[in-house]
Amino acid sequence: MPTAAQIAEFLAREFPQTKCTVDAVGNGAATVRHPVSASELRPGGTVSGPVLMEVADVALYVAIMGEIGIVPLTVTTNLSINFMRKPSSTAPIIGECKLMKIGSSLAVGEVFLYSEGQGEPVAHAVGTYSIPPASA
Numbered sequence: 001m002p003t004a005a006q007i008a009e010f011l012a013r014e015f016p017q018t019k020c021t022v023d024a025v026g027n028g029a030a031t032v033r034h035p036v037s038a039s040e041l042r043p044g045g046t047v048s049g050p051v052l053m054e055v056a057d058v059a060l061y062v063a064i065m066g067e068i069g070i071v072p073l074t075v076t077t078n079l080s081i082n083f084m085r086k087p088s089s090t091a092p093i094i095g096e097c098k099l100m101k102i103g104s105s106l107a108v109g110e111v112f113l114y115s116e117g118q119g120e121p122v123a124h125a126v127g128t129y130s131i132p133p134a135s136a
Helices: 004-014 049-068
Strands: 021-026 029-034 075-083 093-102 108-117 123-129
Touching: 004 021, 004 049, 021 049, 049 075, 049 093, 049 108, 049 123, 075 093
Parallel strands: none
Antiparallel strands: 021 029, 029 093, 075 123, 093 108, 108 123
16 A cells, blocks of 8 residues: 555645645554645634645545555545634644545545644544546
8 A cells, every 4th residue: 555655745746736744644544734824714813614624635535545545536525524613823734534434436534623732623524435446
């Protein structure tokens, strides 16, 4: 299976728009990090929902690739998120994913999102990905 460095290289090449980096991957799990900039804050100094959704989505993608290999056409089919508390405007967002099921055509996982240095999650997401047939 690919290493964290190989997945990070793939993300940098294929998704240059993302600021997410890969901290860890393996054993049906992944941890990613996204630095927060002033342009990603909503009024009141909270991190925007789209940033939190991106971190959850990338964490799921990375965890799945850690299990099935780098399969670029693995795509999100559903992503549901609960925003639970205000993230820090100055700390990176950390996404910790744990896969709940990985099959031949679908994978399901959950992601807890944290502001770095804070113990309580700022959001919780559950997502489903479609895995293309091996011949795709």
